[in-house]
Amino acid sequence: MQITRQADYAIRAVLYLARLGPSQRAATSTVALEQKIPPSFLAKIISQLSIAGLLHTSRGARGGVSLAREPKEISLLDVVEAIDGPIMLNECVNDGGTCTFEKDCPLQPIWCEAQVGLVKSLKAARFDAFINPN
Numbered sequence: 664m665q666i667t668r669q670a671d672y673a674i675r676a677v678l679y680l681a682r683l684g685p686s687q688r689a690a691t692s693t694v695a696l697e698q699k700i701p702p703s704f705l706a707k708i709i710s711q712l713s714i715a716g717l718l719h720t721s722r723g724a725r726g727g728v729s730l731a732r733e734p735k736e737i738s739l740l741d742v743v744e745a746i747d748g749p750i751m752l753n754e755c756v757n758d759g760g761t762c763t764f765e766k767d768c769p770l771q772p773i774w775c776e777a778q779v780g781l782v783k784s785l786k787a788a789r790f791d792a793f794i795n796p797n
Contacts, residue, residue, distance in 0.1 A: 670746040672700045673708045677717065677742050681734040681790040688727030708746065715745035734794060740785035750785070752778045 675698040683689060691709060695702040709728055712718040719731045730737065744750065753774040755762040762768060 666743055667747055669704070669708060670743045672698070672704060673712060673742050673746045674739065676700065676705065676708060676728075677712065677730070677737060677790060678793055680718070680728065680730050681737070682794055683729075685733070686729065688721070688725075688729045690727050694728065712742070712745055715741070717741060717745055734790035737790045738786050739788040739790075740782060743785060750778065750782055752781070 676694050679694055679698055680687075680689060691705055692702060694700065695705045700708075709718060709720060713720050713728075713731075716731055717737055719729050721727065740750075751757060755768065755771045756775050756778045762771070
């Protein structure tokens with residue numbers, strides 16, 4: 664499994680903003696330049712993160728983008744799911760699965776366990792831990 668390029672860019676953008684400090688704003692052009700994200704792609708990402716309640720955006724001379732929550736309140740899972748939707752390693756882990764082998768499949772418990780572990784790890788990974796890693 665690999666997260667999308669868009670989710671990776673979103674994580675980098677949120678990390679950049681988290682490192683700025685409380686209530687600090689950055690121009691999207693600065694974030695794009697510093698994080699090597701194509702500006703047009705970043706605009707779409709920022710829109711999605713704003714809709715998800717993770718970022719604030721404002722226009723004008725003093726405008727820019729900032730975190731909508733404290734870094735300790737934003738997880739990697741929040742960002743990935745805001746961009747890519749809910750994590751699903753295999754369609755059989757979905758409630759009311761669509762697999763025709765569901766009742767006889769020895770693999771479904773492994774997929775479910777792996778998904779639970781991944782979601783748990785991403786949910787526990789908060790951006791405050793990445794600001795000044797020691």
